[in-house]
Amino acid sequence: MIPITRLPLPHDVADRLDELTAEVGSAHREERAAAARALWRRRGVREVVHPPLRRVLADMAPGHERCMYCGDSQGTDIDHFEPLAGNPLRAFDWLNHLLACSTCNSNLKRDRFPVDALGAALLIDPTTEDPFDHLLLTPSLGVYHGLTAKGRETIEVCGLNRPVLTRGRVQARRVVVMCLERWAAARAAGSEPGMREAVVTVREQPFADVCQSMLRLALNPAAERVLDVGPQVLDLLRTADLRDALLA
């Protein structure tokens, strides 16, 4: 998971969401979840409201519309961060919408929303907080480790260490290392297009979290050991203009 910047919705869509929230609120409290679910699935809502929501979420998502939880598969579903069943009044709350793949959304997360003793979410919302405050990724293994209770719950609920993801992250790390070496070779040859191509290849591959965690770990005093890369790659990960290009 990486931090995601939430973009504004077109005014007409935001207004429509407010109307739909009011409609859910007008139902009796015990009927609101069913009302929200029915409204969410209503043909007019699916055909008119979902597409613009999905478009803005796709613009916010890493790489080619990747899932905001796993970073691997295409984000196909509009996910309710706080499930509709638990808080129907947030069914049409833009701040509660994320883009997720069907595995993360429908098979793993579903209606799960762990909270602590005070009722605060124990699930990372990448649009409001930095996932790296809660999660440590070891790129050479592709495995996440929870730094906080919220990090540990997020790994469990979203299945962030499922084998297909850990293998994918190991592969993504290889691509990052190769692209960094190509960027350095292109720079030595004075080839701006070559440098750009290396950056774009990294930025558009799945698992944006791998490169971002490598850039962060590179600033750690124990970076060489933690990252398991040679001094040249470590130098590149610490090169300001390359870092800016990869994080832009």
Ligand SMILES: [Zn+2]
């Ligand atoms: Zn996913």
